[in-house]
Amino acid sequence: MYTPLATKYRPQRFADVVGQDFTVKVLTKAIQKNRIGAALLFSGTRGVGKTTLARVLSKALRCENRQDSEFEPCCKCESCRSFSKDNQIDVIEIDAASNTGVDDVREIIESCRYKPTTGKYKIFIIDEVHMLSKSAFNALLKTLEEPPEYVKFLLATTETYKIPETILSRVLRFDLKNVEHDVIVQYLSSVCNQEKISADLSVLSLIARAASGSIRDSLSILDQAINVADDGRLTLKNVQEMLSVSNDEDLTDLFELITSSKLQDAVLRYRQLSDKGTSAQTIVSRFMDYVHLLSCLKVGVTPFEQIVSESMQSRFQSLADKISISALSVLWQMLIKCTDELKLCDKAASVFEMMIIRLAHASEFPDLREIIKKFDQSPAISNTSEPKQSEDSLLSEALKMFPNAIVKN
């Protein structure tokens, strides 16, 4: 029977949780010391492992074989096994998105009056808790503060700021971070090994990028990718097509248009790529890879991952010959700025087009060294009797005044 990878590889123990080392460390220490609070809140973007951690924690707390000094659930006892069968009577999972009202919360409070049917703890996992109505939160407040000793509340949210302060001050918070790119790549690689699927790092890196920090999304994308694999082999072309990601040739074309200040062509090319389904976020993230690669080529070091396929290497080498280190550093700063703007503003296409215009403009900035030369040669300056400063000392003076100015090599 087919089981989605995200289900098949769902962590069963703390050791299986990927990319949340700090939270896992704090939780496991707290379990060993028997100091898990009555109410915990897991926050973070979708798919980073909030409910997964809540489930593993519930499993550990209710495990019949776990000794006080241990933190991992045994995965063998009756209670542990009922988790894998989704058959837990004393762990109640509630989706607050569809149970937002005060009556839903009253049901929870009523249920708190009864001890667990087996084991030490009755646990409520409330997902998307920020969706509860104001009156529902108020009803929950008192129970959250002083629940019966056998009750634990594990709350999860993607939007902490929508939760009232009164609730936040009564819970122990764990802010889960987006899983790092390299950690996802490494994880996908181990899953591919277990699934007997072969995939280059460039393919896994593409999937990791598309998953934007979410392990669950990365597994779902890998699942889809396996459907389009050729004889158990994931190819970059198939995965790019599947993700509607433009290939590197198209993106490099756009990159060249921008860096050679062909504004109009650059905007039109961007619109074509956007129509094909490539998001501004994807392009910016890929451009950052390009700038990193080009900078590495300029200073003669190998980047820590293979950023573009071998067939593209020579094209990047000739790009590196054309662009100066200072222009690359300006590009890098602007791409970072654009990443922030894309997060803040919902008009991604406008943000990106504005960046194209600014970038093209930036590469036209005059070179500070050139300005100094011209200034130095002007009759008004060369006729003065003042002793002349060397070009380098003038340059360093000028850089103090204009730290963001461009100095070409």
Ligand SMILES: [Zn+2]
């Ligand atoms: Zn157990």
